[in-house]
Amino acid sequence: MEPKTITVLGAGSWGTALGTVLHSNGHRTRLWMRSEQQAQEMIEQRTNQRYLPDVQLAREIEMMTDPERALWKTDAVVLAIPTQQVRVALQTVNPYLSPTMLIINVAKGIEKKSYCRISQIVEEEVKGASFAVLSGPSHAEEVARCMPTTLVAAARSKQIAEYTQDLFMNPYLRVYTNPDVVGVELAGALKNVIAFGAGIADGIGYGDNSRAALITRGIAEIARLGKQMGASLNTFAGLAGIGDLIVTCTSMHSRNRRAGILIGQGNSLEETLAAIGMVVEGVFTADAAYELALHHHVEMPITTAIHNLLHCHQPVEQVVRELMTRQRKHEMEEVAAGHMIEWLEK
Numbered sequence: 001m002e003p004k005t006i007t008v009l010g011a012g013s014w015g016t017a018l019g020t021v022l023h024s025n026g027h028r029t030r031l032w033m034r035s036e037q038q039a040q041e042m043i044e045q046r047t048n049q050r051y052l053p054d055v056q057l058a059r060e061i062e063m064m065t066d067p068e069r070a071l072w073k074t075d076a077v078v079l080a081i082p083t084q085q086v087r088v089a090l091q092t093v094n095p096y097l098s099p100t101m102l103i104i105n106v107a108k109g110i111e112k113k114s115y116c117r118i119s120q121i122v123e124e125e126v127k128g129a130s131f132a133v134l135s136g137p138s139h140a141e142e143v144a145r146c147m148p149t150t151l152v153a154a155a156r157s158k159q160i161a162e163y164t165q166d167l168f169m170n171p172y173l174r175v176y177t178n179p180d181v182v183g184v185e186l187a188g189a190l191k192n193v194i195a196f197g198a199g200i201a202d203g204i205g206y207g208d209n210s211r212a213a214l215i216t217r218g219i220a221e222i223a224r225l226g227k228q229m230g231a232s233l234n235t236f237a238g239l240a241g242i243g244d245l246i247v248t249c250t251s252m253h254s255r256n257r258r259a260g261i262l263i264g265q266g267n268s269l270e271e272t273l274a275a276i277g278m279v280v281e282g283v284f285t286a287d288a289a290y291e292l293a294l295h296h297h298v299e300m301p302i303t304t305a306i307h308n309l310l311h312c313h314q315p316v317e318q319v320v321r322e323l324m325t326r327q328r329k330h331e332m333e334e335v336a337a338g339h340m341i342e343w344l345e346k
């Protein structure tokens, strides 16, 4: 691929790490951020001390706060901004976006109140924009250190998915394409809620059995909602689905898991968010996920439990007891739905 000009919106840990990837792939890379002070520090120190310390940033990566300069003749815009801020950020830069620019979202969440996925926010805010989503098991700390990582680039058009794949793919970052935008977006957003729950279990002092249960039953309920919303079930068995759920429920890099651990240890939500100091998407997406499940008449017991814990202030012990003592179930949905009569009758 010919070198492109790429603007990354948001200089947190993920935007910065992806900036290093794009630069090492030979693209002209610009990092746009709100804070003049952060931009000056990054220009002078060639590091991002607050969000991704100890990672050296190449001299050629440009840091800036002026949206007009950041978006001047750019080919693609990477949205690396926390979900709840994406709309306002798009409104800020909108006058400088052009219809030829591809918008690639890398944030993982669902907007509160509107229950919009990011592709829907982009559709509303930037009429006619081409869109792709890049997701999968990928902690910024490891990507920035060139550790082998796999991702999924999803777009409705094969050409856009492959273009996104080519922009990011290199010997340490293998990118697969996928046509299922809805599935990839939902998988990335909903896994954060489950990972927060897995962290709570760890914080309480529960063991590996509990974590495995949350991962397995977590992907089952994510896929159930996804299917109802038109996603492909295969997506949830792939990198953006079970792959990302595994890494987020098990890694100490995960902010969602670490936040859960602090809650499980008895800290308040306020104390927890302050201690993490970066975005904990699952806390904000829990609400939207709960409402989407109600709206689509889909059972999501773990997500509901997290929602109740966060918003109905139910004590953790009560939430766990309720989850474990729910009405007994079949594991397979087709059995539950009565589609395996033969087995039932034997």
Ligand SMILES: NC(=O)C1=CN([C@@H]2O[C@H](COP(=O)(O)OP(=O)(O)OC[C@H]3O[C@@H](n4cnc5c(N)ncnc54)[C@H](O)[C@@H]3O)[C@@H](O)[C@H]2O)C=CC1
Binding pocket: 009, 010, 011, 012, 013, 014, 015, 033, 034, 051, 080, 081, 082, 083, 085, 086, 088, 089, 106, 107, 108, 109, 138, 139, 140, 141, 277, 278, 279, 281
């Ligand atoms: N950190 C990671 O390893 C990964 C993060 N993600 C996703 O990427 C998204 C961003 O996450 P991080 O970079 O980790 O978050 P972060 O908390 O490290 O940084 C967020 C950045 O966004 C900036 N920001 C917030 N509101 C803004 C606005 N209105 N305009 C401009 N900038 C704004 C903040 O100043 C900060 O620099 C999240 O949705 C996260 O789930 C996805 C994959 C990996």
Ligand SMILES: O=C(CO)COP(=O)(O)O
Binding pocket: 108, 136, 137, 138, 139, 192, 195, 244, 247, 248, 253, 254, 255, 256, 257, 279, 280, 281
């Ligand atoms: O999405 C991620 C890894 O794939 C990052 O997860 P956290 O936001 O929990 O750190």
